[in-house]
Amino acid sequence: MNLGLVERFLPDMLRPFAAGPMEQFEIVPIFPLSFNGAIDLSFTNASLWMAIVVGTSLLFFTLATRRLQLIPGGTQSMGEVAYEFIAGMVRDTMGDEGRQFFPFVFTLFTFIFLCNLLGLLPSIPGSPASFHTFTVTSHIIVTFVLAILSVGLVVVYGLIKHGFGFLKLFAPSGVPLWLMPLIVPIEIISFLSRPVSLAVRLFANMLAGHVVLKVFAGFVGTLLTAGGVLSVISIVPLFGIVLVFLLEFLVAFLQAFVFAILTCIYLQDALHPSH
């Protein structure tokens, strides 16, 4: 009886895995849009999930700030915890001068965290590919643009505020002059590698986590359909999925946190280039 049910629904349930662990990263156009046939700006599943992320934060913060109270209720105190968390981070790294960057860092953290978190939602079995759960931050171009946004802000703000003085960033004070030819290129390379490391760290974490989940899920499917003793063994990768899934919640938060705090640290350079 039970087995009959499994046999009846298994093919449908397994269909998302059938395309392999990389299927989840496919970009599927929903709303084709292109200019001169050259630049393709289609509204895709990635765009959809970006909109879902914005919509989710809109919903959450609307609920959190709808009826503000001196003694906060559940949602409001969650919103305040988020606010205090990022505000504390900005204050600890940049001091009071950092207040101007607070909305940016907060947006960055919220966006990345929700992208990571909502990407962990399970897809509805049998739904079309354009509605499969999609992790926006699992695409290198997205994380790279986010990294460029934060490092670009550092460069632009630094140049506006300090002019050529910003270049002191590449010549640390207290280094003897004869070491400068060595230190300056190293500093420049380390500065240029910042957006790359920011982008790759987030992208690789998301990619790896989701690939591992799908590979384990594939194991479960293969073992379950193999029948006999192998069906029973399929419980092992299932536990693996549960563990990795729990770990992914931590990673989702941690990567958003790392991205935000590194942005704060880099922005501190823009405030005080001579370190």
Place this chain on the structure above:
Amino acid sequence: MMRRHLAGVLAAPLLVGTALAAAPAEGEAEGGLPQLNTETYASQVFWLLIAFLVLYLLMSRIFLPRLGGMIEERRQRVADDFDKAAEFKRQAEEAEAEYKRALSDAKARASKIAQETRDEIDAEIRAMQADTDQKLEAEIAAAEARIEETSAQAASAVREAARETTRAVVMALIDEQPSDDAVDAALKSAEGARS
């Protein structure tokens, strides 16, 4: 207004999506990571920038000021309450100091009164004692004078008796009436020998 607008943005892909529900993914048969397919980059960057900008504006214009304002208001309130508490504490301390001062004043007064009373009593006792001493001394002096007198009388009585006796003894021995002078001399010499 912004909310209705955003709802529209959210609803549109849903409608289109249902229309596309029949069309499954092609699967990108050429293989490789979908992340490295540069054809999708323009669209992703475009929508990412829009989404990020919208979120940034929502956060910086609406939600963060609201939350921050509330937190600030609460901080003010708490600070005010702390100030008030400090004020009350100061008042309480003042009252306590006042009370302590009154208490110590009362104690000082009480001890002063006690001291005065003690001094008075002491003086009275001393006066009474001096009085009594004087009286006793007078009595003692009177008594001593009486004793002196009595002992002098006794001594003269003894001397008279000794004289009588001497006279009687001389009479008996040599049957001769000795002169008073001889008796006195004999008694004096005997007294002198004895002492």
